[in-house]
Amino acid sequence: MKMNFKVTAVAKVYAESKCENLDEKRLVPKMMLRRRLTRSAKMMIYLSDQCHFSDGPVVYGSAYGEMQATADIVGAIASTQPISPTAFQNSVYNTAPSYFSLLYGNKNEILTISSGSDTSANVLQSAALQAVTMNTEVLLVCTEALNIPNINEVNSCTDYLEAGVALSITPTDVLPNITVIKNEHKGFSPSLWAMLDVVNACETKADPVIALEL
Amino acid sequence: MLEIETLKSQLIELFQLEGVKAADLSDDAALFHEGVGLDSVDAIELTIFLDNEYEIVFENMADSESAFASIKKLSDYINEHGVV
Numbered sequence A: 001m002k003m004n005f006k007v008t009a010v011a012k013v014y015a016e017s018k019c020e021n022l023d024e025k026r027l028v029p030k031m032m033l034r035r036r037l038t039r040s041a042k043m044m045i046y047l048s049d050q051c052h053f054s055d056g057p058v059v060y061g062s063a064y065g066e067m068q069a070t071a072d073i074v075g076a077i078a079s080t081q082p083i084s085p086t087a088f089q090n091s092v093y094n095t096a097p098s099y100f101s102l103l104y105g106n107k108n109e110i111l112t113i114s115s116g117s118d119t120s121a122n123v124l125q126s127a128a129l130q131a132v133t134m135n136t137e138v139l140l141v142c143t144e145a146l147n148i149p150n151i152n153e154v155n156s157c158t159d160y161l162e163a164g165v166a167l168s169i170t171p172t173d174v175l176p177n178i179t180v181i182k183n184e185h186k187g188f189s190p191s192l193w194a195m196l197d198v199v200n201a202c203e204t205k206a207d208p209v210i211a212l213e214l
Numbered sequence B: 001m002l003e004i005e006t007l008k009s010q011l012i013e014l015f016q017l018e019g020v021k022a023a024d025l026s027d028d029a030a031l032f033h034e035g036v037g038l039d040s041v042d043a044i045e046l047t048i049f050l051d052n053e054y055e056i057v058f059e060n061m062a063d064s065e066s067a068f069a070s071i072k073k074l075s076d077y078i079n080e081h082g083v084v
Helices: A039-050 A067-078 A085-090 A095-104 A116-134 A190-202 B004-014 B040-054 B061-067 B071-081
Strands: A002-015 A058-061 A110-113 A138-145 A162-171 A209-213
Touching: A002 A039, A002 A116, A002 A190, A039 A095, A039 A138, A039 A162, A058 A095, A058 A116, A067 A085, A085 B040, A095 A110, A095 A138, A110 A116, A116 A138, A116 A162, A116 A190, A116 A209, A138 A190, A162 A190, A190 A209, B004 B040, B004 B071, B040 B071, B061 B071
Parallel strands: A058 A110, A058 A138
Antiparallel strands: A002 A162, A002 A209, A138 A162
């Protein structure tokens, strides 16, 4: 079953190694919070700001999760060093949306999804369901932050080691004015492709409305 | 002997205190709450750092509370009990 959704904002950010100018000093003025943010958290906060969204339910996705924190933990285990509590705290998949909620005092529901190459497709479906169920605007964010030391030893297909995509949707009775076509987004992690399809289709269209599968 | 300015630089690096210089930190500044502003997660991070860097292992809470009271007290504790 498909339902129609107004896409109220879209944003994306990507870089081959590190996304610069994520504006974290303005967006996270408290240094004691800012110092703990992971790369994915910084991307998410930037993208949510680009979507003018700070209060409401969030569906977040990442296929690989917090790679740097995970690598720090594995490295500590391998060298029989104590595990950093900060790395442990930052290693979970919902680190980025949790920092987002801490920053803005957002007490709405957060859902985090990780399902490999289908991650952003599942984020779209889950967010659509949530937007309809709650009849509200929902923020969707997917990020991948793969730029850890020696990543090139195992990576040969992802050019953009840091990438994030976001959009906000709200249910509508208006008929779709955009047909989203599946594309291969060479250089990006396939986990982002489905949302990149939507964002690319919507970014040049005024008042875009899309149909999403529930 | 560990110079207090060296310790301040180490704390700034350890806790990623962006934009803070050693000169900005008072010797008597409390490490937690109103002083430097560290929290409970940082306390564990600091405990691990002291073990790794100076082979300091606190045997009771009173010792750690006393050492963590200020940067100066931590410096004194390291010089008294640590391998510097």
